[in-house]
Amino acid sequence: MARISKKRKEALSKFDATKSYSLVEAAEILKQISYTKFDSSIDIDVRLGVDPRKADQMVRGVVALPHGTGKTVRVLVLCSPDKEEEAKAAGADYVGLDEYISKIEKGWTDIDVIITMPTVMAKLGRLGKILGPRGLMPNPKSGTVTLEVGKAVTEVKAGKIDFKVDKTGIIHAGIAKVSFDASKIADNANEIIQTLVKLKPSSAKGTYVKGIALSSTMSPGIQIDKSTIIGL
Numbered sequence: 001m002a003r004i005s006k007k008r009k010e011a012l013s014k015f016d017a018t019k020s021y022s023l024v025e026a027a028e029i030l031k032q033i034s035y036t037k038f039d040s041s042i043d044i045d046v047r048l049g050v051d052p053r054k055a056d057q058m059v060r061g062v063v064a065l066p067h068g069t070g071k072t073v074r075v076l077v078l079c080s081p082d083k084e085e086e087a088k089a090a091g092a093d094y095v096g097l098d099e100y101i102s103k104i105e106k107g108w109t110d111i112d113v114i115i116t117m118p119t120v121m122a123k124l125g126r127l128g129k130i131l132g133p134r135g136l137m138p139n140p141k142s143g144t145v146t147l148e149v150g151k152a153v154t155e156v157k158a159g160k161i162d163f164k165v166d167k168t169g170i171i172h173a174g175i176a177k178v179s180f181d182a183s184k185i186a187d188n189a190n191e192i193i194q195t196l197v198k199l200k201p202s203s204a205k206g207t208y209v210k211g212i213a214l215s216s217t218m219s220p221g222i223q224i225d226k227s228t229i230i231g232l
Contacts, residue, residue, distance in 0.1 A: 020225035026214045027185035033219050034178045040217035041071070042176040044189050046196060047211040049204060052165050056203045059171065060164035062142050063195040067184040068159030070177030071112075075153055076100060078116040078124070078138075083149050087115075090153035101127065109134055115144045115152045163192070171196065178216050189214060190229065197231050 015021075015029045027042075034040045050057040076094040077087035078101065087095045094100060094111065097120065104127050114131065116124060116138045124131070124138065131137040138144040142162035146152050163173045175188040193212065200208050209232055212224035226232045 015222065017220065017223075020223045022225055022228040023186035023189050023214070024182050026222040026224055027180075027182035027189075029222055030185070030214060030216045030219060031178055031182060034216040035219075036217050038217075039070070040178040040219070041069075041174045042178060042180070042185055042214060042216045044171075044173055044175050044192060045213045045215070045221070046171040046193065046209060048165055048169050048171065048196070049207045049210050050165060050169055050201060052167055052169055054203070057201045058165065059196065059199050059201065060141060060162070061195060061199050062160060062162045063192050064155060065159040065161065065175060065188040065191055067176065067180065067188055069161065069174055069188075070180060071174065073113055073156055074111045075156055076111045076114045077149050077153060078114060078120050079149050080117065080119065083117065086150040087153055090150035091157050092149075092153045097123070104130055109136060111136065113144065113156050114138050115146070115149055115156070117147055117149065118145055121145060161192075185214075189224075193229060194231060 014033050021029065030042060048059060050059055052058055074093045075091070077083075077092040078097050079087055079095065080097070084095050092115070101123060109130065114136050121138070128137060139162075140146075143152055143155065143160070144162075161173060163171050165171050173192060175192060176185045193209070196209065209226060212226065213221040214224065215221040
């Protein structure tokens with residue numbers, strides 16, 4: 001049996017693991033039990049009553065978090081020369097095309113999001129094996145394949161994130177930092193939950209949102225009381 005560290009024992013003593021909490025209560029607890037020396041990320045996990053193996057039950061989408069994620073997002077824009085100034089003005093960290101495609105082919109993936117144009121997507125096809133497993137492949141559904149590259153960069157920098165249900169039926173997403181006010185953490189969590197509700201597949205039967213938990217880096221998970229969330 002794994003040994004529980006002193007800090008984890010202390011964290012577990014500050015809340016009831018058998019109880020469910022409101023989003024604000026859970027956020028307040030996380031702020032108390034996060035003991036990393038850095039500003040920990042806060043993640044939400046939502047277990048959905050869907051079968052991701054069925055195409056009509058695949059849940060994926062984007063959401064603009066009202067308070068951002070608190071993370072510095074490194075954005076690469078792969079575009080034609082006429083769009084480069086627009087991308088740079090919006091705050092893109094890297095802008096170009098062939099030179100960056102070449103760098104990626106050689107193993108460079110020191111970025112968080114790639115934004116590109118429909119006319120450029122054909123060139124990215126051969127990068128699928130590199131970008132796909134890292135979740136970096138641009139996709140029209142997530143707004144990262146667009147002619148409005150400047151707008152896309154601005155939204156990503158402001159806290160727009162994309163999410164996708166995994167093979168076990170769970171949505172995982174980073175939504176805040178421990179340094180955020182509890183109310184802002186709760187706002188961000190509620191925003192993604194409400195977005196998921198709107199994306200419920202018509203073919204999904206039974207309970208759609210089965211469980212919700214919030215956790216920070218290396219902290220225990222806090223179960224959320226669904227009855228405290230509007231729309232559930």
